[in-house]
Amino acid sequence: MATSITTTKLIAHARASLLCGALLALSLAMPGRSVAADALAKGAADYKPFAVEHIGIALTGAKKLQAAVKAGDLKAAQGAWIESRKGWEAAEPITGEFFPKLDEAIDAWPDAKQGYHAVEAALFSGKLDEIGAPVDKLVGDLAEFDKQLSAPSFKFSPQGLLNGATKLAYEVGENKSKGGESPYAGTSLTDMYENVEGIEAVYKLVFHGALTGRDGKLAGRIVDKIEDLEKLVKVKDLKSVDQPALKKAGEELAVLLQTSAAKLKLKKPAVGE
Amino acid sequence: MSEQRQGALLRKAFAAVGVTAMLSAGLAHATPITTKEGVLPPGTELNEEQLDQPTELFASELAGGKRSYLLDLGDLLFSSPAIFGGAARQAGISCETCHQQGSNNPKLYIPGLSSRPGTFDTSGALFNPKADNGVFDAVTPPSLRGARYLAPYGHDGRFSSLRDFVRNVIVNEFAGRDPSEQVLDALVAYIQEISFLPNPKLTAGGRLSADASDAARRGEALFNKPFRHDAAMSCASCHRPDGAFVDHQVHDVGTGGWFKTPTLINADFNAPYFHDGRYDSYTEVVGYFDRHFDLGLSPHERADLVAYLDAVGDAKKPVTRDTVQAELDELAAFASVLDTAIPAHNQEIIQLTVDAVGNEWRELGENFPERTDTSVTGGVTERLRARGATRELVLSLRLIAMAASAGDYDEAARAYSDYRQRVAAAAPDLKLAEQWSLFNPSIREAHFKALRQLADLAK
Numbered sequence: 094m095a096t097s098i099t100t101t102k103l104i105a106h107a108r109a110s111l112l113c114g115a116l117l118a119l120s121l122a123m124p125g126r127s128v129a130a131d132a133l134a135k136g137a138a139d140y141k142p143f144a145v146e147h148i149g150i151a152l153t154g155a156k157k158l159q160a161a162v163k164a165g166d167l168k169a170a171q172g173a174w175i176e177s178r179k180g181w182e183a184a185e186p187i188t189g190e191f192f193p194k195l196d197e198a199i200d201a202w203p204d205a206k207q208g209y210h211a212v213e214a215a216l217f218s219g220k221l222d223e224i225g226a227p228v229d230k231l232v233g234d235l236a237e238f239d240k241q242l243s244a245p246s247f248k249f250s251p252q253g254l255l256n257g258a259t260k261l262a263y264e265v266g267e268n269k270s271k272g273g274e275s276p277y278a279g280t281s282l283t284d285m286y287e288n289v290e291g292i293e294a295v296y297k298l299v300f301h302g303a304l305t306g307r308d309g310k311l312a313g314r315i316v317d318k319i320e321d322l323e324k325l326v327k328v329k330d331l332k333s334v335d336q337p338a339l340k341k342a343g344e345e346l347a348v349l350l351q352t353s354a355a356k357l358k359l360k361k362p363a364v365g366e
Numbered sequence: 367m368s369e370q371r372q373g374a375l376l377r378k379a380f381a382a383v384g385v386t387a388m389l390s391a392g393l394a395h396a397t398p399i400t401t402k403e404g405v406l407p408p409g410t411e412l413n414e415e416q417l418d419q420p421t422e423l424f425a426s427e428l429a430g431g432k433r434s435y436l437l438d439l440g441d442l443l444f445s446s447p448a449i450f451g452g453a454a455r456q457a458g459i460s461c462e463t464c465h466q467q468g469s470n471n472p473k474l475y476i477p478g479l480s481s482r483p484g485t486f487d488t489s490g491a492l493f494n495p496k497a498d499n500g501v502f503d504a505v506t507p508p509s510l511r512g513a514r515y516l517a518p519y520g521h522d523g524r525f526s527s528l529r530d531f532v533r534n535v536i537v538n539e540f541a542g543r544d545p546s547e548q549v550l551d552a553l554v555a556y557i558q559e560i561s562f563l564p565n566p567k568l569t570a571g572g573r574l575s576a577d578a579s580d581a582a583r584r585g586e587a588l589f590n591k592p593f594r595h596d597a598a599m600s601c602a603s604c605h606r607p608d609g610a611f612v613d614h615q616v617h618d619v620g621t622g623g624w625f626k627t628p629t630l631i632n633a634d635f636n637a638p639y640f641h642d643g644r645y646d647s648y649t650e651v652v653g654y655f656d657r658h659f660d661l662g663l664s665p666h667e668r669a670d671l672v673a674y675l676d677a678v679g680d681a682k683k684p685v686t687r688d689t690v691q692a693e694l695d696e697l698a699a700f701a702s703v704l705d706t707a708i709p710a711h712n713q714e715i716i717q718l719t720v721d722a723v724g725n726e727w728r729e730l731g732e733n734f735p736e737r738t739d740t741s742v743t744g745g746v747t748e749r750l751r752a753r754g755a756t757r758e759l760v761l762s763l764r765l766i767a768m769a770a771s772a773g774d775y776d777e778a779a780r781a782y783s784d785y786r787q788r789v790a791a792a793a794p795d796l797k798l799a800e801q802w803s804l805f806n807p808s809i810r811e812a813h814f815k816a817l818r819q820l821a822d823l824a825k
Contacts, residue, residue, distance in 0.1 A: 189737070189738075193737060196737070196738060197737050197738050197740065200738050201738050201739075201740045202738050202739065203739065203741060203813070203816040203817040203819070203820045204738075204739075204740045204741065204816060204820070205816065205819035205820045205822075205823050207740070208738075210820065211820070211823070213824075214820045214821070214823040214824040215823050215824070217824065218823070218824045218825060220823070223823070263757055263760070263761070267728070268458050269404075270404050270405045270406070270456050270457045270458060271399050271401070271404045271405075271406060271410075271457065271458075272399060272400065272401030272403060272404045273401075273403070273404075276400055276401035276403070276404075277400070277401070277824045279401060279402060279403040281401075281403060282403070330403065331403040331404060331405075332403070332404070332405050332456070334456075335456070336455075336456050336457075336458070337447070337448060337455060337456075337721065340721075340724075341721070341764075344724070344760060344761060344764040345764060345768060347761055347764075348761050348764050348765055348768060351761065363754055363758070364754060364757040364758060364760075364761060365750055365751065365753050365754010365755065365757050365758070366736070366737060366750040366753075366754060
């Protein structure tokens with residue numbers, strides 16, 4: 094994965110927070126709604142730059158795609174689609190949860206008229222001349238997403254973030270052996286990797302510190318499970334993914350995240366909408 | 367299968383269940399794999415999307431009894447990729463893939479392994495490189511209806527024991543680990559329970575009943591008539607009407623080797639015919655035997671024989687519409703295995719059950735289109751609630767497995783009790799959403815039309 098500098102910093106920050114778990118435990122061990130809520134609210138604020146950055150990557154990639162389509166450069170257009178898609182997939186914990194209408198347009202499936210997959214199907218079969226309109230719409234939808242997300246008034250709720258991460262943990266385990274989410278581009282493995290990175294960012298930036306203070310063992314199990322998922326998707330190609338193990342690990346992570354809710358004084362996250 | 371033959375079979379099936387509107391629903395959903403990235407090659411058609419499925423009846427239920435633990439366990443293992451290894455396990459292929467509801471799969475097609483739809487080379491490199499014999503010898507996965515009467519097993523009759531045959535499929539054909547005794551016991555029990563479908567045109571002794579046509583009756587006489595060049599032989603000498611239309615022998619009938627006599631009961635739904643699926647219709651089959659044995663049949667006689675085969679091979683209700691309730695019933699039967707497995711601390715069966723039942727819930731959930739499925743309008747709240755409920759049940763099951771893995775069987779029992787309560791609570795939501803789900807033929811058509819449009823765009 095080509096992780097950007099900002100993301101690297103954020104993830105490094107999150108990983109450093111693991112080392113600070115003991116200190117956080119001291120401050121959070123005393124039951125207190127406001128302490129936990131404050132920690133989560135701060136975590137949610139810390140997470141926002143990650144989401145903004147990755148939606149930014151998605152938008153920038155889409156604009157490059159738009160330019161390449163206009164220039165008739167198929168190779169550049171395909172590369173730009175992949176770049177854009179990576180940004181989108183890393184932001185998936187929040188796309189459907191916080192922006193359902195835009196998610197419906199941008200990630201429509203099956204839909205041959207709009208969204209990433211309509212563009213994908215035509216683009217990766219070499220049909221540049223058929224994707225002008227859906228690419229323009231994709232750029233417009235992503236720009237709107239970016240605008241709404243970046244607005245200073247927009248804040249993530251910790252509950253929504255836990256919901257989104259839990260849902261995505263479940264979905265990562267869906268069987269991709271027949272092609273997965275991006276079958277025409279052949280980038281489903283990358284999608285999965287970015288999804289796991291997205292889950293890791295949400296968990297470590299928002300919840301890990303607070304949970305460590307309340308149930309260090311559970312917090313450790315969640316970290317271990319995310320690492321398991323990372324290993325399972327860090328393989329050379331989609332055929333090499335151990336699908337049953339991935340499904341099991343995704344479900345176990347979702348169960349652990351659900352279990353964490355009560356400790357964090359949040360509602361049990363639903364895996365449906 | 368030729369379109370003509372396929373159409374004839376479907377018309378027959380639909381007439382039998384009295385739902386002619388199923389025709390479009392039954393034909394519309396071929397969704398071959400398009401990606402080059404997956405485990406299975408592009409062009410693979412697993413034919414998993416049929417709303418109208420082969421009817422499956424169990425001998426114990428027909429006799430007024432009930433499903434046993436072994437039957438439930440065998441049934442769920444039959445649908446479980448976890449008993450296989452290698453590419454099959456990865457791709458989610460199970461026994462059920464080739465033997466849908468214990469029947470066959472006439473549309474199954476895997477490039478490189480199938481010579482035509484409905485065939486499969488069990489000794490190819492994809493699923494078990496160790497079994498690759500370098501010979502492209504695709505055969506039809508047969509229907510398992512009445513299997514307990516149809517020994518020996520395998521087209522060439524290489525196994526006298528069903529148990530040995532099943533083990534060979536798991537270990538040698540699909541690279542699975544050597545199955546445990548309890549797994550083999552259950553699979554064999556399940557297969558032996560799969561019954562022939564009732565056929566009002568056939569008596570218990572294998573004779574035609576009053577429901578059969580005159581042409582079929584004339585065909586019956588021809589079927590029992592000695593061949594003109596060998597009075598010791600007739601069709602009935604191998605396909606014995608009083609013995610499930612088999613003789614438990616292998617014969618060389620000029621098709622490239624020694625192959626066992628297939629049953630003719632319910633065979634209208636077993637096309638393509640012969641070990642390698644070379645023929646789509648009884649007309650072709652009768653024509654072949656007429657030539658091979660120089661029977662000297664007139665066109666009328668050939669037509670009468672076809673009418674006879676058609677009558678013998680018929681069934682009262684060959685297909686059954688899938689519904690939410692049917693899925694819930696099956697899932698309840700599968701999950702009931704845990705009633706026994708958890709108190710017995712049977713780790714292997716708990717894990718296999720959680721995986722298999724979880725897969726089934728995932729598949730059921732996919733029938734309720736998500737918000738991003740723009741091909742479906744209406745009932746979005748109901749759809750999403752139903753979809754969410756199936757996901758919650760997957761996680762409830764996983765909790766059982768996690769507790770059992772940790773050796774905490776009390777917690778596993780509590781989680782199972784919670785799972786059952788959740789199923790009861792979710793059932794009304796699933797049924798309420800059914801009208802906006804893929805169980806509704808028009809919704810299904812809209813969804814698959816959108817999938818086909820995407821696939822067409824990618825051509």
